[in-house]
Amino acid sequence: MADPGKPERPASRPRTGRANRRGVARLAAVQALYQMEIAGTSLNQVIAEFETYRLGGQEVDGDRFQAADAGWFRDLVSGVVAEQRAIDPEIDRALAVAEWPLKRVDATLRAILRAGVYELKARRDVPVRAVLSEYIDVAKAFYDGDEPRIVNGVLDRIAHILRGDEFGEPSP
Template identity: 60%
Template sequence: MAKSIARSGARLAVVQALYEMEISGKGVIEAMAEFETFWIGRTVEGIEHPPAETAFFRDLLRGVVEEQRAIDPQLDGALAQGWPLKRIEAVLRAILRAGAYELMYRRDVPARAAISEYVDVAYSFYGGDEPGMVNAVLDKIAREVRGAEFAGLPGSGKA
């Protein structure tokens, strides 16, 4: 299995696990164990859940939870004024948190690749404007925390 496919599966699983944790009140260890045992790479109720790179899944899930106090203000600053993160629907909030974590703490993943992956995750759940919003918010965060990756690109303010 290609590494990129396994990482895409990990990102989708992290978003689902974060949502499950928020709705059920489960802790990170319990959610991690449940997803690794019963969801990742399995067909559940007719829905096929893709395989995932376990170490990447664990890092993302643990990281989002551990760094949430730094991630949430970053997201609040990137969202439209009057729409704080707490007003965003739970699945969308999970997508944004996971994407922001990757941009802020996983410098080994190119910013554009991370943004594209989370836009794809958003398309897994939404058919409206939400994927575009994910793109805009994560792009704004990426330009703030990884400006060098965008230097000299159209729209970066530098030629």
């Protein structure tokens, strides 16, 4: 039964193919990054766990999981871990505009922002607008409040710096 105090989200038409599998991989990557931060799970452990139990479109405890692009998942999680020392200051600078340091952001939102920034930096084969849209959707999967707008604002600021050419701006 729906919560009467919460507006219902309209049902969306399911996507198919590679884009959907990447979207599921992004969501799983955020969950894995969160688990690593909160539970202290190692990179190898989390990748093995997700590949065994969560990425293949299987059923777990009555819930059916869509299949994810395992390679995309591995790239995101391992890329964020490898580049986190460079990614976090970029996020911190973008959040400073709103006087909100990264350390005050909850672990799920940090994971979303880190994965989004990694993809902006490392995956130039994905258009900026697609990256922003995908991570806003990931934020909407976890939050009903302002967090999707925060994700949009932070990733947009960083995208203009890293990939301004896609907005018609001169490259730095």
